[in-house]
Amino acid sequence: MYPIIIAAEAAKDAEKAASFAPFDPWHFPSQIFWLVVLFGTLYIVLSRIILPRIGSTLERRESTIASDLDEAARLNEEAVDAQKAVDVSIAKAHAKARETADKARGKIDKEIATETAKVDAEVDKKLAEAETRISALRADAMQNVEGIAVDAAASVLGKFGSKATDANLKAAVKTALEEG
């Protein structure tokens, strides 16, 4: 039984091999027709509608990126300029501050100098006054010392029983003071 079936299958197979499906001509017109229709449709839809749109999207993206980069470069330049301006104004402010400080210092120095001079003058004056007074007092004191010495000398001489004139005593005392 089997050999018969196998033989039948083989026969069917041989028949099939004779009409190899891709080369079976009955479907050629249909294949050609549908290929032309479908390939043509795909070509028209792609070339008229889809591809130009994708192309314009890509172009738009490219130009957007380029303009964004330009904008970024411009803003960067602006930022650099602004930084420079800030630096300049900071330097100016520094200079002005220094100037003001210098001026103030000069003024204060001057005031200090005048005040010092004034105080010095007063002190000098007071010192001079004090010195005059001291020398006056000293002279006075010296005067007194002379009197006392003359008195003492007169009394000493009186004890010895001799007398001397005032003028002599005074002269002697003076000499003694000057020598001593």
Place this chain on the structure above:
Amino acid sequence: MNLFFYGAADPMKQFEVQKWFELPPLFGYDISFTNAAGFMLLGVVLCIAFFGYAASRGKIVPNRLQSMGEIGYGFVADMIRGTAGEEGLRFFPFVFTLFFFILFANLIGMSPYAFTTTSHLIVTGLLALLVISIVVVFGLWKNGLKFFGLFAPSLGDMPILGKLVIYAILIPIEVISFIARPLTLSLRLFANMLAGHILLKLFAGFAVTGITAGGIGLVVAPLAFGMGVALNALEFLVAGLQAYVFAILTCVYLNDALHPSH
């Protein structure tokens, strides 16, 4: 024994064209809507849907699907620029349609039970003929008779006798290679898709019959199954590669039409 599988696993069955709808004949020719036309329509619809989405979204910042569509656009544009130069871009819509028509057909064919439209020589042959017709017509229109310089490259300074001898050998070779172009272009795609799908079906069939036969078949079946898996991966590569080869050879031939001097 196992004759049930014998019929189901017939590796040629997948290439059979079956009518889905009868249509009235056009000029006496049967143009019924077949499974071949159906899967071709599916490829075209998917292609339009995919790129239509990318085109209609059109945002400056793309999402993944839009980005994929745009990468496809850039890929084909770069392919043309690389082989045919900037002037080649006038054929951009044609090469783009050709590449993605074939790619979608090949990839849809990788799905089980699907029909592979590119596994029929009538389809690939017509596409190749279209390419060569465009090359010849455009080449003649743009370059006039200089287009035939394609067959006789300039030899520079040489005695006239030497030139004659070289041309006598060279021109027939060039003419034959030009005529062979549509044949090789169509046969390459057709044979690759046909052979790949036959192999896939054969190894899958071995796996099934091996298991049902038992005995040594139980050893063969896993090997055949593993081979089928490996071939499946290879066929995906072939599906992409053959679409690419078809498109890039189209660009090369178009380059000849644009710049006929070698």
